[in-house]
Amino acid sequence: ILAKIKELVEPERKWKHNLIDDNAHAHLGSTILGADRVFPVRDGKLVRGTWQNIFLVELDGPRRERNITVEIIGD
Template identity: 35%
Template sequence: MISIDVTSRRQVEMIDVTGQVREAIRRSAVQTGLAVIFTPHTTAAVTINENADPDVVSDLVMELNKIVPFDDHYRHAEGNSAAHLKSSLVGASETVIVAGGFPVLGTWQGIYFCEFDGPRRRQLHIQVVGA
């Protein structure tokens, strides 16, 4: 398993980690298999989406904030219930196919670490398994 640090600067932020995932796969020396990208935080997530147009990420953040508002009379005492809900909606992991030593992604796809309770320093774990 390869772990990387991810530092967010805003409360809600999507950070492109595609390059770090590619490097982790390269370091694993696996040519064909699967890579699991996982965050062990209950107020963060991992997703795959477009990385060509930054407006897509802005729109995703805007709509997630509308769907799950920061203040909605939640009962959780820490005050970060919205972050927990967003994390569950998006999910804590993604699995990508590895072929030729690279993640198989569409032309416009990137892998994002999703921060919902920042700013913070977080961990992202990548496990690459050969076929």
């Protein structure tokens, strides 16, 4: 998955944005992947398929710290 992301966003490419802040690939990756997801929870447990997992991808780092917001909607 990481190899495909790198292939799509081309971190080595001379993006014009890199003249301002050397992270154009991170912005592109975030646009492609999105910044949010909805995960169903039933009876207090995360509902996933047998082979499904959740992972976080750092596109502009490594960073010393990242904040993750979890919002629970419903009963």
